[in-house]
Amino acid sequence: MTRYNAGITEAKWQKIWTERETFLAVEDPSLPKYYVLEMFPYPSGKIHMGHVRNYTQGDVVARYRRAKGFNVLHPMGWDAFGMPAENAAMEHNVHPAKWTYENIAHMRGQLQQMGLSIDWSREFATCDPEYYGQEQKMFLDFMEAGLVYRKESWVNWDPVDNTVLANEQVIDGCGWRSGAPVERRRLSQWFLKITDYAEELNAALDHLERWPEKVRTMQKNWIGRSEGLRLFFEIDDQDPLEVYTTRPDTIFGACGMAIAADHPLAAKLAENNPALQEFILECRAGATTEEAMEKMEKKGFDTGIVAKSPIEDRDLPVFVANFVLMDYGTGAIYMSAAHDQRDLDFAHKYNLDVRTVIRPDGEDDCYAVDKEAYTGPGTLFNSDFLDGLTIEDAKAEVARRAEKGNFGIKTINFRLRDWGVSRQRYWGCPIPVIHCEDCGIVPVPKADLPVILPDDVSFDKPGNPLEHHPTWKNIDCPECGKPARRETDTFDTFIDSSWYFARFCSPKSDDPVDADAANYWLPVDQYVGGVEHAILHLLYSRFYTRAMKKIGLSSVDEPFDGLFTQGMVCHETYADTKGNWVLPTDLIKNDDGALVEKKTGDIVTVGRSIKMSKSKKNVVDPTAIIDQYGADTARWFMLSDSPPARDLEWTEEGVEGGWRFTQRLWRVVTMGMEGLRDCGEPAEFSKAAQDLRRITHVSIDTVSRDIEGFHFNNAVAQIYKFSNAVNAFKPDGSDGDIHALREALTTLIQLTAPMMPHLAEEMWQMMGQEGIVTDADWPVAQPELMQENTITIAIQVKGKLRDTIEVQKDMDSAELEKLALATEKIKLAVGKHAIRKVIVVPNRIVNIVI
RNA sequence: GCGGGUGUGGCGGAAUUGGUAGACGCGCGAGAUUCAAAAUCUCGUUUCCUCUGGAAGUGUGGGUUCGAUUCCCUCCACCCGCACCA
Numbered sequence: 018m019t020r021y022n023a024g025i026t027e028a029k030w031q032k033i034w035t036e037r038e039t040f041l042a043v044e045d046p047s048l049p050k051y052y053v054l055e056m057f058p059y060p061s062g063k064i065h066m067g068h069v070r071n072y073t074q075g076d077v078v079a080r081y082r083r084a085k086g087f088n089v090l091h092p093m094g095w096d097a098f099g100m101p102a103e104n105a106a107m108e109h110n111v112h113p114a115k116w117t118y119e120n121i122a123h124m125r126g127q128l129q130q131m132g133l134s135i136d137w138s139r140e141f142a143t144c145d146p147e148y149y150g151q152e153q154k155m156f157l158d159f160m161e162a163g164l165v166y167r168k169e170s171w172v173n174w175d176p177v178d179n180t181v182l183a184n185e186q187v188i189d190g191c192g193w194r195s196g197a198p199v200e201r202r203r204l205s206q207w208f209l210k211i212t213d214y215a216e217e218l219n220a221a222l223d224h225l226e227r228w229p230e231k232v233r234t235m236q237k238n239w240i241g242r243s244e245g246l247r248l249f250f251e252i253d254d255q256d257p258l259e260v261y262t263t264r265p266d267t268i269f270g271a272c273g274m275a276i277a278a279d280h281p282l283a284a285k286l287a288e289n290n291p292a293l294q295e296f297i298l299e300c301r302a303g304a305t306t307e308e309a310m311e312k313m314e315k316k317g318f319d320t321g322i323v324a325k326s327p328i329e330d331r332d333l334p335v336f337v338a339n340f341v342l343m344d345y346g347t348g349a350i351y352m353s354a355a356h357d358q359r360d361l362d363f364a365h366k367y368n369l370d371v372r373t374v375i376r377p378d379g380e381d382d383c384y385a386v387d388k389e390a391y392t393g394p395g396t397l398f399n400s401d402f403l404d405g406l407t408i409e410d411a412k413a414e415v416a417r418r419a420e421k422g423n424f425g426i427k428t429i430n431f432r433l434r435d436w437g438v439s440r441q442r443y444w445g446c447p448i449p450v451i452h453c454e455d456c457g458i459v460p461v462p463k464a465d466l467p468v469i470l471p472d473d474v475s476f477d478k479p480g481n482p483l484e485h486h487p488t489w490k491n492i493d494c495p496e497c498g499k500p501a502r503r504e505t506d507t508f509d510t511f512i513d514s515s516w517y518f519a520r521f522c523s524p525k526s527d528d529p530v531d532a533d534a535a536n537y538w539l540p541v542d543q544y545v546g547g548v549e550h551a552i553l554h555l556l557y558s559r560f561y562t563r564a565m566k567k568i569g570l571s572s573v574d575e576p577f578d579g580l581f582t583q584g585m586v587c588h589e590t591y592a593d594t595k596g597n598w599v600l601p602t603d604l605i606k607n608d609d610g611a612l613v614e615k616k617t618g619d620i621v622t623v624g625r626s627i628k629m630s631k632s633k634k635n636v637v638d639p640t641a642i643i644d645q646y647g648a649d650t651a652r653w654f655m656l657s658d659s660p661p662a663r664d665l666e667w668t669e670e671g672v673e674g675g676w677r678f679t680q681r682l683w684r685v686v687t688m689g690m691e692g693l694r695d696c697g698e699p700a701e702f703s704k705a706a707q708d709l710r711r712i713t714h715v716s717i718d719t720v721s722r723d724i725e726g727f728h729f730n731n732a733v734a735q736i737y738k739f740s741n742a743v744n745a746f747k748p749d750g751s752d753g754d755i756h757a758l759r760e761a762l763t764t765l766i767q768l769t770a771p772m773m774p775h776l777a778e779e780m781w782q783m784m785g786q787e788g789i790v791t792d793a794d795w796p797v798a799q800p801e802l803m804q805e806n807t808i809t810i811a812i813q814v815k816g817k818l819r820d821t822i823e824v825q826k827d828m829d830s831a832e833l834e835k836l837a838l839a840t841e842k843i844k845l846a847v848g849k850h851a852i853r854k855v856i857v858v859p860n861r862i863v864n865i866v867i
Numbered sequence: 868g869c870g871g872g873u874g875u876g877g878c879g880g881a882a883u884u885g886g887u888a889g890a891c892g893c894g895c896g897a898g899a900u901u902c903a904a905a906a907u908c909u910c911g912u913u914u915c916c917u918c919u920g921g922a923a924g925u926g927u928g929g930g931u932u933c934g935a936u937u938c939c940c941u942c943c944a945c946c947c948g949c950a951c952c953a
Binding site: 056058059061096099100101172173181182183184185186187231232234235238239305306307308310311312313340344359433434436437439440441442509510511514547548549550551552553554585625627628657658659660663664665666668670671673674675677678680681684730731733734735736737738741809810811812813815816817818821853854855856858861862864865866 | 868869870871872873878879880881886887890891892893894906907932933934945946947948949950951952953
């Protein structure tokens with residue numbers, strides 16, 4: 018018998034699939050469609066194991082659905098704009114476009130080696146002018162539809178490099194290259210009105226039933242819908258201070274006001290107050306992330322002015338505070354020290370009054386908060402007309418009086434902010450507008466689209482090369498003809514990925530999408546990708562889909578009907594004697610079984626398994642694995658053991674195991690095929706043949722359900738069991754045995770095909786089956802063949818297992834109880850004790866309580 | 868800090884959702900085959916004990932139940948996201 022040669026066989030079948038155009042997707046309204054999509058990759062240079070896992074999972078679904086009779090769309094493209102290309106340009110003096118397209122060419126080859134069932138004719142990169150030109154066209158339509166506006170917003174500014182920094186380029190508050198402390202600057206930037214859809218994006222989450230609960234929860238929290246009250250506090254000589262609160266019930270516990278450093282009132286008060294000016298600058302110094310805001314020490318600056326409580330005669334000091342966000346609510350709050358931990362800490366620090374106004378059930382009016390704020394349920398006290406009310410009733414009462422007395426309005430507020438899409442960078446989609454001194458902002462006429470990125474740019478100077486490109490930047494105003502300049506900002510790359518799934522439906526269309534194609538294929542039936550995108554990418558895509566509907570491009574609301582978030586690929590880490598990281602491929606086991614460096618022979622320290630990353634050097638190159646074991650083995654290992662949603666640990670032993678299984682399966686099937694003849698379905702089957710048929714049909718059922726439920730590891734386990742049973746079956750030469758074996762082998766190949774498609778094709782062909790297995794209909798499990806007639810029942814005494822009995826399936830409770838009480842072990846275990854109760858669950862268990 | 872998640876043998880994990888904990892795979896051990904090795908095959912493999920049996924056991928501590936990996940509460944550890952990384 019020949020050994021299975023993965024290298025030759027995989028290339029053979031990939032060629033055949035391509036020649037047959039097996040995976041070419043064509044709209045066909047007579048067939049049910051199924052759109053499978055994995056998050057498209059950033060072309061960083063090489064694919065990594067995370068890609069292999071992601072695309073393998075999607076491919077299993079795509080191949081399974083194809084076999085189930087669906088018209089499957091399974092495309093691939095490239096999220097090709099972004100900072101790494103510019104970094105490469107600066108570091109290695111290579112043009113971002115060249116770098117990107119070379120990476121794409123290399124990675125396409127790597128993906129094709131994996132044997133994915135992808136329609137490559139639909140491939141595109143987001144940096145293709147044909148793609149981003151359509152993006153520009155849509156942006157102009159969004160402008161017309163009122164979804165776009167301009168506003169001043171903060172950026173991280175590196176004062177040495179004179180450039181805008183991304184959050185990830187800010188390390189401990191300093192620029193990553195210059196090391197200079199980062200400043201914040203205000204720039205006029207473009208925003209998309211995602212908040213117009215806040216209510217709908219929030220409400221529609223309840224209908225995304227095929228999304229993980231955790232992702233929906235995260236999006237809900239991100240959107241942060243809250244019902245509260247806008248309250249107006251009078252201040253002498255100033256406009257009233259408007260605050261937003263979700264806890265108006267605690268109004269009598271108010272101890273002070275806090276406003277954001279960027280609040281207009283703060284600016285006004287700072288005019289004649291250098292100390293306040295300094296404090297405001299201090300607040301602005303740090304990084305822009307919410308995380309940094311929350312972690313830093315909470316500080317306030319007493320402005321000396323006071324606000325009047327709208328509900329009682331009381332003055333409240335007004336602070337400028339570094340923890341109040343201008344972007345949330347009204348940028349001003351009142352603090353209620355006893356019932357908010359942050360306010361309480363602040364009150365202690367600045368000696369403010371702590372007045373407890375809610376007491377938990379069981380406490381009396383002496384109850385007072387000390388070091389810990391009370392945020393639980395309870396009853397109002399110390400609160401005049403609110404005394405005795407529940408929190409909910411108190412909220413309603415304050416709202417009623419506020420609206421009646423004109424000092425407040427009930428409001429629904431969202432944490433979600435509008436989407437700032439301007440980036441001061443070269444390698445992105447140019448924003449298609451022109452700035453004219455006379456006409457203001459002028460959209461680029463649609464006939465002039467796409468606005469193509471100029472090729473001849475240099476990265477010698479810091480900052481955006483588009484700024485230093487006079488012939489590109491300077492242009493006549495399309496309206497008045499006078500000299501004007503192009504917008505030099507480009508789009509956030511999240512825009513590129515917010516509609517690519519729609520473009521795949523009609524990648525060559527002269528419009529962003531062809532409505533017929535989009536309405537046929539969308540929504541994506543199964544989307545697969547990492548949890549790290551749970552909020553931003555998915556939320557932006559949901560918004561974009563609605564915006565596209567608004568401008569009449571499609572009639573779809575939600576982009577992704579089903580979502581699956583897969584876990585990361587992890588690997589052990591290795592450190593040499595000096596503490597430097599070492600690649601797994603630079604290691605070898607010595608005679609004692611210890612891991613040592615190949616070059617030096619030094620023993621390395623084995624660290625815990627963490628996400629594969631270049632910096633930790635705990636990476637394994639997929640190409641090396643595919644060259645050594647074949648794509649099928651790599652795919653198989655990716656699917657076995659770890660549940661798809663959880664992190665997977667890559668181990669050498671695990672791959673070896675997968676490789677051994679490909680060889681074993683090959684052996685089992687080729688040996689099983691010997692002496693096989695076509696003998697129809699006979700009437701008689703031996704006991705062994707019946708058992709084989711049972712596991713065959715149970716396997717069809719189990720594997721189908723496991724694939725549909727994304728339990729690929731369980732599907733793999735079932736295939737192991739099944740192949741073990743096939744291997745153990747020795748036909749006696751009867752028609753029944755031959756038929757059962759033939760059925761088992763055919764099924765085994767088909768069930769394996771979505772996971773190891775090349776091996777399956779080869780075995781299918783060797784068996785002399787018709788056509789290719791990729792095109793074959795998925796087998797159907799016959800329930801009557803899955804039945805087992807005897808069953809093992811566990812017998813417990815006081816909940817502890819004491820014996821088991823073999824009985825007929827569906828035996829009734831009375832008989833089960835009789836049999837259970839009669840066994841020797843149970844008699845012994847019960848002894849002289851009186852039986853108090855017997856619980857019988859048919860087909861499951863008998864529990865005797867003594 | 869806030870939000871979300873995960874935790875079961877030496878290891879990855881399974882458990883029809885409250886009913887025999889450890890399926891399947893890896894690793895390890897013993898044996899077969901072999902001049903030998905690799906490969907392959909067979910058997911064993913949660914821990915402990917006074918071992919034809921018994922006890923404990925699903926991150927910790929408690930609770931509900933005839934019965935808990937599963938439901939409730941407490942605590943611990945680790946991972947992901949936090950709006951300019953993709």
